[in-house]
Amino acid sequence: MKYVHGYDQRENIRLYDQASTLVELLHFDTFYPAMSQVLEPGCGVGAQTITLARNSPHAHIISVDISESSVAEAKKKIEEAGFTNVSFQQSNIFKLPFKRESFDHIFVCFVLEHLAKPIEALKCLKNLLKFGGTITAIEGDHGSTYFYPDSEAAHKAIQSQVELQKRAGGNANIGRELFPLLDAAGFSSIRVSPRMVYVDSSKPRLVEGFTKNTFTAMIEGVRESSIKAGLIDEKTFDDGIKGLYRTTETDGVFCYTFFKGIARKQ
Amino acid sequence: MKYVHGYDQRENIRLYDQASTLVELLHFDTFYPAMSQVLEPGCGVGAQTITLARNSPHAHIISVDISESSVAEAKKKIEEAGFTNVSFQQSNIFKLPFKRESFDHIFVCFVLEHLAKPIEALKCLKNLLKFGGTITAIEGDHGSTYFYPDSEAAHKAIQSQVELQKRAGGNANIGRELFPLLDAAGFSSIRVSPRMVYVDSSKPRLVEGFTKNTFTAMIEGVRESSIKAGLIDEKTFDDGIKGLYRTTETDGVFCYTFFKGIARKQ
Numbered sequence: 439m440k441y442v443h444g445y446d447q448r449e450n451i452r453l454y455d456q457a458s459t460l461v462e463l464l465h466f467d468t469f470y471p472a473m474s475q476v477l478e479p480g481c482g483v484g485a486q487t488i489t490l491a492r493n494s495p496h497a498h499i500i501s502v503d504i505s506e507s508s509v510a511e512a513k514k515k516i517e518e519a520g521f522t523n524v525s526f527q528q529s530n531i532f533k534l535p536f537k538r539e540s541f542d543h544i545f546v547c548f549v550l551e552h553l554a555k556p557i558e559a560l561k562c563l564k565n566l567l568k569f570g571g572t573i574t575a576i577e578g579d580h581g582s583t584y585f586y587p588d589s590e591a592a593h594k595a596i597q598s599q600v601e602l603q604k605r606a607g608g609n610a611n612i613g614r615e616l617f618p619l620l621d622a623a624g625f626s627s628i629r630v631s632p633r634m635v636y637v638d639s640s641k642p643r644l645v646e647g648f649t650k651n652t653f654t655a656m657i658e659g660v661r662e663s664s665i666k667a668g669l670i671d672e673k674t675f676d677d678g679i680k681g682l683y684r685t686t687e688t689d690g691v692f693c694y695t696f697f698k699g700i701a702r703k704q
Numbered sequence: 705m706k707y708v709h710g711y712d713q714r715e716n717i718r719l720y721d722q723a724s725t726l727v728e729l730l731h732f733d734t735f736y737p738a739m740s741q742v743l744e745p746g747c748g749v750g751a752q753t754i755t756l757a758r759n760s761p762h763a764h765i766i767s768v769d770i771s772e773s774s775v776a777e778a779k780k781k782i783e784e785a786g787f788t789n790v791s792f793q794q795s796n797i798f799k800l801p802f803k804r805e806s807f808d809h810i811f812v813c814f815v816l817e818h819l820a821k822p823i824e825a826l827k828c829l830k831n832l833l834k835f836g837g838t839i840t841a842i843e844g845d846h847g848s849t850y851f852y853p854d855s856e857a858a859h860k861a862i863q864s865q866v867e868l869q870k871r872a873g874g875n876a877n878i879g880r881e882l883f884p885l886l887d888a889a890g891f892s893s894i895r896v897s898p899r900m901v902y903v904d905s906s907k908p909r910l911v912e913g914f915t916k917n918t919f920t921a922m923i924e925g926v927r928e929s930s931i932k933a934g935l936i937d938e939k940t941f942d943d944g945i946k947g948l949y950r951t952t953e954t955d956g957v958f959c960y961t962f963f964k965g966i967a968r969k970q
Contacts, residue, residue: 581850582959586880588847614852617904618955628906632959636898638883689884693848693898693961 459647463633464547464576464696465489472496474542477566479531480504480549484512490545491521499524500541502534531559539568547576550619554607560623567703573625575699579613582634582695583653589681591674595657598664598675605667616699625701637692649692654682725913729899730813730842730962731755738762740808743832745797746770746815750778756811757787765790766807768800797825805834813842816885820873826889833969839891841965845879848900848961849919855947857940861923864930864941871933882965891967903958915958920948
């Protein structure tokens, strides 16, 4: 691949910097061709399915989740949005009811972080992929979080979330591992690109939409369970949440990185 | 500014991801117009001066450093490379011997991290800038470092470097603060963009050129002084360096982020 210097690339960075929502940052480069069969395992309540359906209107998307109620909710969401290019099915990611090599592409987002055996899951998915097909995996990494002003309590509150997820068999710091995971599962042509969310007060949509309503809200959500599990005391947790909100003031900065890996079955 | 979706932007990310050296990642979008007067305070031995001179062949660059011997070395380097668009001068950044509003642009790279009063320095520089002129500031942030496999000892070795720099009056985690610093110094239209260096074994030039020969070499360089200062013991430090080298193996990943801020005097 050719490296292009100069003004073109200056423009590129400008566009990259400008993504003002998480959806743009993570998904603007995910499109599947007309007629292709795309598997979305672990669709949950359809948060990513909506974007998949919108970006690839002529692909056929099959979205699967282990939870019957999540599948029902995702289906309702997609139907209400008027998309007709998605089918749903309830199933375990390790026992998907599809023939070998039946999909052109696989898209798996915020799923591996919850699995005790992510490499095994990727191998199962690889069996379902046609030769020449691609897998796209997206994961966050809580260890990529830093901010200004710094706050010891905020790091402890985040760490209690990481520890809870670990106890549940998952890995909240899995983003950085996408390359070795895809490699260990036998995929080829692996290309991982970090998608860093950099937020300062010149980006009010990200201050609200990401720092407050996505990241801090997620950490706030584990207050009771992490205190109950003895991972942190109430005061430290609450100081930590205050520390995270403090980064949303005029002089504050918040950084978090997602990783997007694309690889091929060869 | 318009947000552009789709294939153009997919190409953009590809180019961004592809920067295979630090110089490309940090400097490809720094160009100054013909005839403009550009101040580079804290040029050191001219590591960035070379790139400035190459990227802006028709600008006039004035590079200054507090160390007489560094200035001499930078001058020699630039002369040997055949550039004639740079003048050198020895001076303290807080007492630069130039008239108010005498520069069109200022470029300050890896300097603020060493100053106890970075906002005061930026204010001094702002005095020298013409109205409508720009300042470009680039800094790293050691707190942005994470890797796979993780290593507690490696984090401790890095932290000993951060602590040494702090004791010397500096701040090795200053990158994330560029927005509030430029704001506090009174600059306008501040735009900060993170320049994340993501390294896995599919990027051998960065494995060698960045993870080993830039970052790990820098940490190795503080071995004696951090042990002598009692910040870390020998075994932990050496294990930490081993941990950093471990990230350069086939399944390893290394992440570090620089920040580039561009702002205007209005």
